[in-house]
Amino acid sequence: xxxxxxxxxxxxxxxxxxxxxxxxxxxxxxxxxxxxxxxxxxxxxxxxxxxxxxxxxxxxxxxxxxxxxxxxxxxxxxxxxxxxxxxxxxxxxxxxxxxxxxxxxxxxxxxxxxxxxxxxxxxxxxxxxxxxxxxxxxxxxxxxxxxxxxxxxxxxxxxxxxxxxxxxxxxxxxxxxxxxxxxxxxxxxxxxxxxxxxxxxxxxxxxxxxxxxxxxxxxxxxxxxxxxxxxxxxxxxxxxxxxxxxxxxxxxxxxxxxxxxxxxxxxxxxxxxxxxxxxxxxxxxxxxxxxxxxxxxxxxxxxxxxxxxxxxxxxxxxxxxxxxxxxxxxxxxxxxxxxxxxxxxxxxxxxxxxxxxxxxxxxxxxxxxxxxxxxxxxxxxxxxxxxxxxxxxxxxxxxxxxxxxxxxxxxxxxxxxxxxxxxxxxxxxxxxxxxxxxxxxxxxxxxxxxxxxxxxxxxxxxxxxxxxxxxxxxxxxxxxxxxxxxxxxxxxxxxxxxxxxxxxxxxxxx
Amino acid sequence: xxxxxxxxxxxxxxxxxxxxxxxxxxxxxxxxxxxxxxxxxxxxxxxxxxxxxxxxxxxxxxxxxxxxxxxxxxxxxxxxxxxxxxxxxxxxxxxxxxxxxxxxxxxxxxxxxxxxxxxxxxxxxxxxxxxxxxxxxxxxxxxxxxxxxxxxxxxxxxxxxxxxxxxxxxxxxxxxxxxxxxxxxxxxxxxxxxxxxxxxxxxxxxxxxxxxxxxxxxxxxxxxxxxxxxxxxxxxxxxxxxxxxxxxxxxxxxxxxxxxxxxxxxxxxxxxxxxxxxxxxxxxxxxxxxxxxxxxxxxxxxxxxxxxxxxxxxxxxxxxxxxxxxxxxxxxxxxxxxxxxxxxxxxxxxxxxxxxxxxxxxxxxxxxxxxx
Numbered sequence: 001x002x003x004x005x006x007x008x009x010x011x012x013x014x015x016x017x018x019x020x021x022x023x024x025x026x027x028x029x030x031x032x033x034x035x036x037x038x039x040x041x042x043x044x045x046x047x048x049x050x051x052x053x054x055x056x057x058x059x060x061x062x063x064x065x066x067x068x069x070x071x072x073x074x075x076x077x078x079x080x081x082x083x084x085x086x087x088x089x090x091x092x093x094x095x096x097x098x099x100x101x102x103x104x105x106x107x108x109x110x111x112x113x114x115x116x117x118x119x120x121x122x123x124x125x126x127x128x129x130x131x132x133x134x135x136x137x138x139x140x141x142x143x144x145x146x147x148x149x150x151x152x153x154x155x156x157x158x159x160x161x162x163x164x165x166x167x168x169x170x171x172x173x174x175x176x177x178x179x180x181x182x183x184x185x186x187x188x189x190x191x192x193x194x195x196x197x198x199x200x201x202x203x204x205x206x207x208x209x210x211x212x213x214x215x216x217x218x219x220x221x222x223x224x225x226x227x228x229x230x231x232x233x234x235x236x237x238x239x240x241x242x243x244x245x246x247x248x249x250x251x252x253x254x255x256x257x258x259x260x261x262x263x264x265x266x267x268x269x270x271x272x273x274x275x276x277x278x279x280x281x282x283x284x285x286x287x288x289x290x291x292x293x294x295x296x297x298x299x300x301x302x303x304x305x306x307x308x309x310x311x312x313x314x315x316x317x318x319x320x321x322x323x324x325x326x327x328x329x330x331x332x333x334x335x336x337x338x339x340x341x342x343x344x345x346x347x348x349x350x351x352x353x354x355x356x357x358x359x360x361x362x363x364x365x366x367x368x369x370x371x372x373x374x375x376x377x378x379x380x381x382x383x384x385x386x387x388x389x390x391x392x393x394x395x396x397x398x399x400x401x402x403x404x405x406x407x408x409x410x411x412x413x414x415x416x417x418x419x420x421x422x423x424x425x426x427x428x429x430x431x432x433x434x435x436x437x438x439x440x441x442x443x444x445x446x447x448x449x450x451x452x453x454x455x456x457x458x459x460x461x462x463x464x465x466x467x468x469x470x471x472x473x474x475x476x477x478x479x480x481x482x483x484x485x486x487x488x489x490x491x492x493x494x495x496x497x498x499x500x501x502x503x504x505x506x507x508x509x510x
Numbered sequence: 511x512x513x514x515x516x517x518x519x520x521x522x523x524x525x526x527x528x529x530x531x532x533x534x535x536x537x538x539x540x541x542x543x544x545x546x547x548x549x550x551x552x553x554x555x556x557x558x559x560x561x562x563x564x565x566x567x568x569x570x571x572x573x574x575x576x577x578x579x580x581x582x583x584x585x586x587x588x589x590x591x592x593x594x595x596x597x598x599x600x601x602x603x604x605x606x607x608x609x610x611x612x613x614x615x616x617x618x619x620x621x622x623x624x625x626x627x628x629x630x631x632x633x634x635x636x637x638x639x640x641x642x643x644x645x646x647x648x649x650x651x652x653x654x655x656x657x658x659x660x661x662x663x664x665x666x667x668x669x670x671x672x673x674x675x676x677x678x679x680x681x682x683x684x685x686x687x688x689x690x691x692x693x694x695x696x697x698x699x700x701x702x703x704x705x706x707x708x709x710x711x712x713x714x715x716x717x718x719x720x721x722x723x724x725x726x727x728x729x730x731x732x733x734x735x736x737x738x739x740x741x742x743x744x745x746x747x748x749x750x751x752x753x754x755x756x757x758x759x760x761x762x763x764x765x766x767x768x769x770x771x772x773x774x775x776x777x778x779x780x781x782x783x784x785x786x787x788x789x790x791x792x793x794x795x796x797x798x799x800x801x802x803x804x805x806x807x808x809x810x811x812x813x814x815x816x817x818x819x820x821x822x823x824x825x826x827x828x829x830x831x832x833x834x835x836x837x838x839x840x841x842x843x844x845x846x847x848x849x850x851x852x853x854x855x856x857x858x859x860x861x862x863x864x865x866x867x868x869x870x871x872x873x874x875x876x877x878x879x880x881x882x
C-alpha cells in the first residue's frame with residue numbers, strides 16, 4: 001500500500017489536569033472515507049483541533065504525517081496549505097454575505113486594489129457546478145438552510161484545493177433529504193480522489209458512507225475495521241466498553257418508592273422560541289424524594305432544554321403539566337421557580353453559572369440574598385456565616401473567599417455553582433453535566449455531595465453524557481432522543497449497550 | 511481596589527498641586543473658589559453617581575444632560591410662569607423624571623432595545639421637549655430677587671455652627687460603626703486591619719472633613735449641594751453595597767445570563783436602576799438650574815458625558831459589573847478641579863474641551879495599562 005494521505009501516530013494530548021488523548025493512531029488512504037465514532041467527550045473534537053492546526057505542533061506528543069512526510073502545523077494556515085479542511089459543526093459562514101462572497105472570503109481575486117467581483121461570481125459558479133451543488137452564487141447565505149450552508153462550506157474548502165475534508169458531525173442539524181444530498185456529494189468527491197474523515201455517532205450514515213470505521217474511546221483509538229467487515233453492534237460495544245470500577249460511590253438506590261414524588265412532569269411538549277419547532281415531545285417522568293434520576297442522550301437530544309424549560313429559562317410550553325412538591329408549577333421566570341424550591345446547575349458554568357469577576361463569597365450567596373436580609377439590608381454576619389459553612393463543606397480549594405471565581409479551577413468553580421444553588425434550600429436540584437471538564441478527584445467529591453443531598457430527602461435530576469456516570473450515580477435513567485423519551489431503565493436493568501441504543505433512537509424496552 | 515483608589519488620589523493631588531501653583535495668587539485654594547468648586551463638583555458628582563447605577567448593570571444613559579435641562583425647565587416654568595409653589599413645582603419635575611426614566615428602562619429591558627439607542631433618542635427628544643417647555647426663552651427661578659425653595663438649592667449655606675456639629679456627628683457615627691464592625695469581626699475570628707492603620711484612616715478622614723467645613727465657613731458655610739451630594743452618595747453606597755438589589759445590579763453587569771439563572775429578577779432590578787437614575791437626574795437638574803439662576807436652552811448640555819467620564823475615571827467598567835461610589839466621587843472631583851482650574855487660568859474654552867478629553871483618554875489608558 002502506498003503511503004497514506006494522512007496519518008496520526010500515537011498522539012497524546014494533555015490539558016492542565018486532564019489527558020484528552022491518550023493514544024490515537026489512525027490513517028486515511030487516498031480516496032477513502034474514514035469514519036470516526038465515539039461517545040461525547042471521547043476525544044474526537046480534540047483530535048480535529050490537532051489535525052487542523054488549532055492545537056499547534058509542539059502542544060502534543062506523537063506524529064502527524066501527510067503523504068508520508070512528517071508535518072508540523074503551527075496554525076490553521078499550515079494545515080490548509082497541506083490540503084486539510086475542516087467543516088465544523090458550528091458553521092463559519094458570514095450570513096450577510098452571498099454564497100460567492102463566502103466561498104472567496106479572505107482570498108478575493110483582485111484587480112489592482114479592488115476586488116474583481118465578476119471573477120468572484122464566475123469562479124464560484126464554476127466551483128458549484130463542478131461539484132454538483134445546485135445553488136445560485138448570488139444568494140445571501142442568510143436565506144440558506146443548514147444543509148445548503150454545509151455544502152457551501154465544503155465548496156469553500158475545495159476552492160482551497162483541499163484534498164482532505166474533515167467533517168465534524170455534519171448531519172447533526174440536517175433533514176433526511178439534506179443528509180442524502182450530502183452523502184451523494186461526499187461519494188462523488190471520493191471518486192475524484194478527495195478523502196474524508198467523517199465524524200459522527202449516527203451509525204446508519206456511517207455504515208452507508210464509510211469505507212473504514214475507527215472507534216475512539218477515552219482518548220484512544222480502540223478499534224479499526226473496514227465497514228464491510230463489522231456491524232453496528234460491534235461498533236457500539238467498542239464505543240462504550242469499559243469498566244465502571246469504584247468510581248461511583250452512589251449509596252442509596254430507591255425504586256420509585258411509596259413516597260409522593262417531589263417532581264412530576266406529565267406530557268410536556270415544548271417548542272424552541274426562535275425556530276418554533278417542537279423540541280420536546282410528550283415528556284413524562286417523576287422523581288421521588290431521595291432519588292437520583294439520570295437523563296442521558298446524545299448532544300442535541302433535548303436534555304438541557306428539558307431542564308432549562310422546567311426551570312423557566314427556555315422554550316415555549318405547548319402542552320403538559322409540571323408539579324413541584326405536590327403543587328402545580330406553571331411556566332414562571334427562574335427567580336420564581338427558584339423560590340418554590342427548584343434549583344439548576346447549568347452545564348455551561350462560565351456562561352450561566354458564575355459572575356467570573358466577582359469573589360467566591362459574592363457568587364455563593366447570590367441566589368439566596370433575599371433570605372439573608374434584615375430590614376432590607378444584607379445581614380453581613382449571617383451572609384458570611386452561610387458562605388463559610390458552604391466554603392468549608394464543599395471544600396473549595398482557594399486561600400479565601402475573596403478570590404474571584406474566574407481564577408479557580410473547573411472543579412472548584414463547579415463547587416461554587418452548586419453551593420449557590422444549595423444555599424437557596426432547594427427540594428429538587430437539576431444538575432446538567434456537573435462533572436464536565438473537571439478532574440477525577442473533584443468528580444468524586446461531587447458524587448459524594450449528590451449522596452448527601454439525597455440522604456436529606458432532596459431529589460436530584462442528573463443529566464450526563466457519560467454513560468458510566470449515568471449508570472453509576474442514578475437510581476433510574478431516562479434516555480432522550482430528538483426530544484422523545486426512548487427508554488426508561490432502573491439501575492439494575494441499565495447497561496451501556498442498552499442506553500446507547502436508546503440514545504441512538506431505537507425504542508428500547510428493558 | 512485600594513490600589514486603584516491610591517492611583518486616583520495621586521492623580522487628584524497632581525491636578526490640584528498643578529493648579530495651586532499655576533493659578534495666580536493661589537486663587538485655586540482661596541475659600542471663595544473652593545466653595546464654588548464644591549458646588550460645581552456636587553452637581554457633576556450627583557449625576558455621575560446616578561450614571562454609575564445604570565452603568566453597573568451594563569447600560570448607559572446619554573439622555574441625562576438633556577434630562578437635567580428638561581426637569582429644571584419644567585419646574586421653573588411651573589413655578590415662575592404658572593405660580594406653583596416651589597416645592598410643588600420641584601416635586602412635579604421629580605415625578606416626571608421618574609416616569610420618563612422608568613419608561614426608558616422598560617423599553618430597554620423588555621423590548622431589548624440597547625440603552626445606547628434609547629437614551630440617544632432621549633437625548634434629542636428631551637432637548638426638544640425642554641425647548642418647547644421653556645418656549646426657547648430664559649425662565650428665571652427667582653423673580654425680583656425674592657428667594658424660594660428652588661433657588662435656595664444653591665444659595666443656602668449651612669450656618670458655621672451647624673457645619674461643625676454636622677461634621678462632628680458624621681465623625682462620631684463613623685468611629686462608632688467601625689468599632690462595632692471590628693468587634694464583630696474579632697468575635698467571629700476574622701482578621702482585622704491593625705489598630706494604628708484603622709485609627710490613622712479615621713483620623714485623616716475626620717481631618718479632611720473638618721478642614722472642608724473650616725474652609726467653606728470662611729466663605730459662606732457648607733453649601734447645600736454638598737449636603738445633597740453627601741446624602742445621594744451615602745444612599746447609593748448603601749444600596750449598592752448592602753442590599754440584595756445592589757448585589758443583583760453587579761451580578762447583572764457581570765454576567766446577565768448567569769444572573770437570570772441565579773434567580774435574579776433582571777428586568778425589575780434594571781428598571782429600578784433607571785427609575786432611580788431619573789430621580790437623580792431631576793435632583794441634578796434642579797440644582798444645576800438653580801445654580802444658573804434661570805432655565806435657558808443650554809442648561810445641561812454635554813453633562814451626560816462628564817458624568818460618564820467621571821465614572822470611567824473612577825474605575826467603572828463600561829461593560830458593567832465593576833465600579834464604586836467612592837471611585838466615581840474621585841473621578842468627578844478630578845474633572846471638577848480640572849475645569850475649575852483651567853477656568854481660573856483663563857484658558858480658552860476650545861482648549862478646555864481638549865484638556866477634558868485628553869484627561870479622560872489618559873485615565874482609561876492608564877486603567878488598561880495598570881490592569882485590574
